[in-house]
Amino acid sequence: MVQSLDTLVETASQTGGPYVHIGCIPTFAGLGAVYPEDLGLRAIEDGAKGEIITITGEVIDGTGWAFRDALLESWQADASGKFAGQEGADPLVNGFARFAADKETGLWTLRTVKPGKVKTRDGRLQAPHISLWIAARGINISLHTRIYFEDEDNSEDPLLNRIEQRNRVPTLMAKKTGAGEYRFDIHLQGASETVFLDI
């Protein structure tokens, strides 16, 4: 026998199901004003410092279908690389947003500020990125990934440099489609399956 560890095991995940919107964005789900407004409506407030950008995309299943019931959340630093709550962070950057695929088109949109570089624990600089979390019916444990930007210098990013198959790196790159506009599609399966993270 040995001593017993007094650590606990994380509670098991379960799918958010088809009605995840009822709990997370009830106004969007049609419940009316149960809360004054849905949580995470805005990643930034008016006047946030930095380049204001809009990212649009779809969440696409293994058949190629952009499904309509995905719920997404994003978390990011402000333009100087500081997270909300840290000393010196831009008070107009919430950093957190919650948004859904459109019920008709499957498109989602995130309006935010382009984040600055954030250091790793050992002091290396990560390229600008937005952390993304995806919940939906059929997803038993929610998926983490990141949005990077094709028009930034990503050459030294520690996470991107861990991807062995370099042909998969573009799955994490938002494509510039116009001034301040980007496209980022998420593929759950297939030849262009997005790199998902265990981090």
Add this chain to the structure above:
Amino acid sequence: MSDLGPLVPRRRDMHPVPFDPDYKTSVTRSPRWPLLSMESTPSEETGPRFGHSLIGPLDNNLILNWSKDGTPAIGERILMHGRVMDEFGRPVPHTLVEIWQANAGGRYRHVKDTYFAPLDPNFGGCGRALTDEQGRYQFLTIRPGAYPWPNRANDWRPMHIHISVFGHSFGQRLITQMYFEGDPLIDRCPIAATIKERSQLDRLVAPLDMAMSRPLDFLAYKFDIVLRGRRQTMFENKLEGM
């Protein structure tokens, strides 16, 4: 002793399998290729915080929070309560817990739910609360009904309440479901069965808690939630300027 270190890596074998043919929607929505594993960074170790100003007085009372005239929701009145803690047993205070559920007849208030159990005009089906200093939370609600769903030819969901928890780190983000002690549908449910480690499924089943029930008013069910922890040793690399 020192700053909080990285998040403890997730034990994927303690979670549901992403791909499970008995839960048909998971077949086309589960990644096929391995996840990219890496030590957490501040992007995952930080996370949104929400203040008490967010929470309205009835937000954790689903019996009344959708009622227009104070008429309570129909169903078996229950208290759902528990603690949010991390893998080291430390309480997770001031974190947002959100829940959603079907009504007593097993019907969600959602345009896509066409089950012929009736809607309850006084029940919306969502609530939220912040944990206190000890990580405790409470909801007053009604026990949701079981319901059939389109999967295999005759699948039924056991009675359950969906739960979303933030923790303090974006990497702790968790959605799960609470089941009820004694429900024979749990062992027939393909969604519950995506969890292959039996002890982990058992931990999603809330026991009846008579000590916390209120005589002549409500029964109580206890549901504790464990989120990923952060290592805390004297030997962590500290982040510059943090």
